[in-house]
């Protein structure tokens with residue numbers, strides 16, 4: 018990263034008439050999403066928790082830690098001061114690691130302008146409470162669910178930062194909020210759809226991470242395409258059972274936030290969850306994997322709360338259970354495979370039975 022003197026923070030230049038939006042979290046996704054919003058015409062302020070990263074973004078229009086080689090647009094400004102970033106924003110997007118959301122919301126609670134939509138870009142479940150991110154937001158900000166939206170889909174950050182075309186779905190219980198956010202969250206290379214299935218949209222993003230870890234594991238072991246395709250297909254069945262039992266609509270799971278994201282994440286070495294799985298499959302321990310990953314792999318934190326929720330719902334999640342066992346070191350990565358997803362005494366199993 019360029020060494021910029023600490024006292025030079027470029028001033029924010031406001032474009033008259035442009036929508037003012039704030040993004041909290043300047044990792045790969047927060048920065049990429051800020052670029053999408055700016056390329057869609059908004060005036061964007063981005064919060065980076067490290068002052069030197071905020072300065073690099075604001076001054077050099079680069080985030081070399083997370084998006085090397087990507088030029089950021091001039092209408093994207095960054096600061097490490099939350100109040101400056103949130104001041105007069107008309108929409109707030111959240112993109113910090115899921116396990117840190119609650120503490121971050123507590124810090125900004127009083128700074129978020131009244132009545133503005135708050136949008137989760139995150140794909141995790143809080144450990145302990147087992148809450149989805151929109152539930153944590155509703156609780157900590159004490160706002161009505163209709164003001165909250167979630168955005169999810171096949172959205173590998175670096176591909177979007179390179180302006181490779183993709184789609185995303187914005188979900189809110191209030192269709193007006195979903196449309197308002199979808200209108201802001203567009204760019205020549207990103208099309209936003211809407212739905213009102215917040216549970217399905219959020220769980221799609223959470224659960225595909227776990228299946229991506231499983232696919233990474235078998236990839237690391239050296240198994241081929243049949244094994245991966247079987248895990249992806251049975252994984253979708255497992256995801257759908259869990260989400261529907263939680264109140265989601267089944268069609269959401271075959272949409273962008275379900276199948277769409279599952280395909281992208283399971284198929285790409287850009288995926289951190291897939292990469293974490295591959296390292297496990299190559300024989301690294303959980304602790305080694307965490308040490309080697311310098312970016313967020315949400316799936317590793319979501320396994321336990323998802324299995325706890327599944328227990329409560331009475332839903333069997335054999336693939337996620339196997340991932341948990343590999344993480345715990347109680348199952349060899351070589352043994353994670355779809356043929357082990359029944360205990361043998363309930364064979365044959367109807368493929369369509371949920």
Ligand SMILES: NC(=O)C1=CN([C@@H]2O[C@H](COP(=O)(O)OP(=O)(O)OC[C@H]3O[C@@H](n4cnc5c(N)ncnc54)[C@H](OP(=O)(O)O)[C@@H]3O)[C@@H](O)[C@H]2O)C=CC1
Pocket residue numbers: 042043044045046047065066067083112113114115117121138139140141172173174175311312313315
């Ligand atoms: N990357 C992607 O392709 C996509 C990611 N997502 C989701 O977006 C969310 C954010 O992930 P992503 O941007 O990829 O993660 P990264 O690992 O790329 O970046 C994490 C960001 O969060 C900051 N951070 C870390 N710990 C804290 C904390 N305790 N409080 C506040 N900020 C913190 C980091 O700051 P610092 O640099 O100072 O450590 C960094 O800015 C995740 O839920 C992920 O699932 C969704 C779609 C696509």
Ligand SMILES: O=C(CO)COP(=O)(O)O
Pocket residue numbers: 140170171172173174226229278281282287288289290291313314315
């Ligand atoms: O959510 C993502 C793509 O849609 C990114 O996946 P990873 O977090 O595994 O990199």
